[in-house]
Amino acid sequence: MTITSAMPKAKERKKRTRTKRVSSLPAIKLSQLPPSHIDLRQPLKAVLVCEHCKTWCPITGMQGKVQKLVPHHTGKADVADAVRCRGSNRLVQFDMTIPQWRQALTDAVKGASSRQATAVLPKAFSPQTDRTLRARAERTLVGRVADWDAVLPRVADADKNRRAVPAGDAPTEGPAVPLTTLHPKRPER
Structure with missing residues (x-):
């Protein structure tokens, strides 16, 4: 198919989301997030896990004055209606440096590897057992x-002692206590 001047041309889209809107929720501090929920390996393309929808979201404005999560939707694409996440446009406060984040991440990996399950050995029996x-x-x-x-x-x-009636007066109020076990029958359908 040849392209003619009469064919419509798609409008160029913005490369980055640029909005002055800021979420009313408090800023996200990187030091309060688990290091595994932050990815600063490429500082200009930093991403973190949104606290509300638990998805990885890019941080916009890395070279500017205000860093915040990009507007994003909850749920999977093409599955449900688009619902804006509450964490969209939320400010991100960088209170740790990239080397501090790397150190926290290596410490977390070491801690997680030390918690790995080991082979369970059977317990030795005591002589009595x-x-x-x-x-x-x-x-x-x-x-x-x-x-x-x-x-x-x-x-x-x-059983005989349990069935025996105690000596003394019978209760003055209420019905007599049955001494035989009752077996109710279900009505026929």
């Missing part, structure tokens, strides 16, 4: 049945 486990493994079905048979008379005595 070892004896208990061996005795449990050596028990047979006949031995367990004999243990239950030895306990059954005491269980029956406890």
